[in-house]
Structures are given as C-alpha cells and as structure tokens.
Amino acid sequence: MTSTVADDTAAEVPDGLPDALLRVRDLRVSYPGRGRRAPRAEILKGVSLDIRPGETLGLVGESGSGKTTIGRAVLGLAPVQSGSITFAGERIERAGAARRRALSRDLQVVFQDPYTSLNPSRTVGDTLGEPLSGQGTGAKEARARIAELLDRVRLPADAADRLPREFSGGQRQRVAIARALALRPRLVICDEPVSALDLTTQRTVLDLLLEIQEESGVAYLFVTHDLSVVRFMSHRVAVIRGGELVETGDARSVTSEPRHPYTRALMLAAPVADVAEQRRRREAAQASAPTPSSASPSAPASPSG
Numbered sequence: 001m002t003s004t005v006a007d008d009t010a011a012e013v014p015d016g017l018p019d020a021l022l023r024v025r026d027l028r029v030s031y032p033g034r035g036r037r038a039p040r041a042e043i044l045k046g047v048s049l050d051i052r053p054g055e056t057l058g059l060v061g062e063s064g065s066g067k068t069t070i071g072r073a074v075l076g077l078a079p080v081q082s083g084s085i086t087f088a089g090e091r092i093e094r095a096g097a098a099r100r101r102a103l104s105r106d107l108q109v110v111f112q113d114p115y116t117s118l119n120p121s122r123t124v125g126d127t128l129g130e131p132l133s134g135q136g137t138g139a140k141e142a143r144a145r146i147a148e149l150l151d152r153v154r155l156p157a158d159a160a161d162r163l164p165r166e167f168s169g170g171q172r173q174r175v176a177i178a179r180a181l182a183l184r185p186r187l188v189i190c191d192e193p194v195s196a197l198d199l200t201t202q203r204t205v206l207d208l209l210l211e212i213q214e215e216s217g218v219a220y221l222f223v224t225h226d227l228s229v230v231r232f233m234s235h236r237v238a239v240i241r242g243g244e245l246v247e248t249g250d251a252r253s254v255t256s257e258p259r260h261p262y263t264r265a266l267m268l269a270a271p272v273a274d275v276a277e278q279r280r281r282r283e284a285a286q287a288s289a290p291t292p293s294s295a296s297p298s299a300p301a302s303p304s305g
C-alpha cells in the first residue's frame, strides 16, 4: 500500500474512484541488479492510482523517483513484479503483443524529446499514417484523417510531405501529439512532453493539449518534474518519491497546501518568480521538511503566468 496522505486518493479509498478509466493497484516494478548476486533494484514499491475518463493526473517527483516507470508499466514496457493495471475494466499488466497492439488504439504516449521520437527518414504524413494503416484504415480515409490531425495541431496541410528535420522542436512535438491522437485514444501518457522546449513553445503545446482534452475527452497521465506545469495541466496530482506515492489530491490543494513534507520541500526547491509567494510557502513549510536532492533545478516560470 502507498503512504498517500491526502484525500481523494486511490490509496485512502480501498476501491478507489468508481469510474476510473485507468486503475493501478499496488504496482511493483524491479530490474535485475548489476552482477549475478546483486539484489533486484526495486523501482516502484507499491503504487496505486486512478485516472478518470477525461481527467489529467499529474505525476510529479524528482529525477529518478519512478515517474517514467509508471507510464512504461502501463504501456507494457517495464517488468511488473506484482500488482495490477486495469484499463477500461480489463487487466493489462501481463497483456501479450497482440493485445497490446489492440490496446494501442486507446492507449498512446507522447515522449519528452521531439528530436528522437520521430523517425527522421519518414515524412510527417507517413508517421501519422502508420498507426492508421496498422489498424486497417484504408488509404483514402487515412489521408483525410492525416489532414484533420495536421489541422488539429495547427500545422499546414503540406507538412504531410515534409521530413521532421524541416520542423522546429515545438512543431515536431505537435507532430508527435497528432500521431498519438490518430486513433482517438482514451488515455495519453505525456512523459515530460514540454521539458525539451523553450518557455513560449511550452505554453503553446500545453494549451494545445488542454484544447484537445476539452474537445475529445481524452485523459492524460502527465509526467513532469515541473510543479508549475503540473499545476497548469492537472485536475489531480500524485507526488512520487523513491518509487512510492507520498501524496495524491486535487491539483490546487496539493500544489498550494501540500500536506506531505516532501511535497513542501519540492515546492520550496522550485523557482518561483513571486517573492511573496515564495515567502508564504517557506513559512507554510515545516522546519523539518526534508530537502530533495535534485528537485526541479531548472523548472521554468509558471506557464499560467
């Protein structure tokens, strides 16, 4: 069980949110240790969380805390030792390749680095067409859908014929978002999707993700080390430390009135433009709050201003 402290949590309510789209329970992930006798490295130590349809759960924590590993486990890319992952009522933690392919209709990902996540030798149109043809969409329908997707992420129609190198980082990330949306998924795992972008571009991409959610009702698991981004994007926030969730709750209360000392320490470590706000937080924090070793050293100013 997690050591979650705030209300509105999967951990405090044993059955979690009744309408959850994604339900993770007591998830443990470990990797073999280095060397034959080394113990396995425990990365996730019993994580439980829920995401409702159309909701964004922000997952925040310092580097190495296990944020990406949660997303990878949901996508079937991390070795689950025990626990369960239920998506739309179906247990998927041990889903095989064929089931995973079918799941990719509903479950997609946007990675951090738009420079490495797109195949440099494929045109944008081919990149967007791949998930469509993989699910049996005919050529004519695929062309129409690609045009629709480019329009949705505000790229010109002729982008379909161009290669990734012809685009800026923000434009490439919009291509990656369009690719993730191609099959109209119900959940997109956004793994630090703006941390490689400059501040202005970050804001544009975050606004786009919000618009898309409003229109389509897609849910996001939004992984970030940046508290200002997580506050801007999330309905609820889960804070992870050393492979365990320490606090989960609605975004406003977790980021404005954190209950757990670690969350308070994360907040204190994040740069805040407003000196009064920084002082208020410092005063609110307990003197005993631990200092995270590398919490969000380069967190940009709040995109919400």
Ligand SMILES: Nc1ncnc2c1ncn2[C@@H]1O[C@H](COP(=O)(O)OP(=O)(O)OP(=O)(O)O)[C@@H](O)[C@H]1O
Residues within 6 Å of the ligand: 031, 041, 043, 061, 062, 063, 064, 065, 066, 067, 068, 069, 070, 225
């Ligand atoms: N394939 C792997 N084999 C062994 N250890 C791994 C593997 N993948 C991740 N880890 C370890 O798991 C821990 C958590 O990694 P993870 O990428 O989930 O953290 P994170 O919170 O997303 O960090 P960051 O913000 O730096 O991306 C790290 O200590 C990492 O070294």
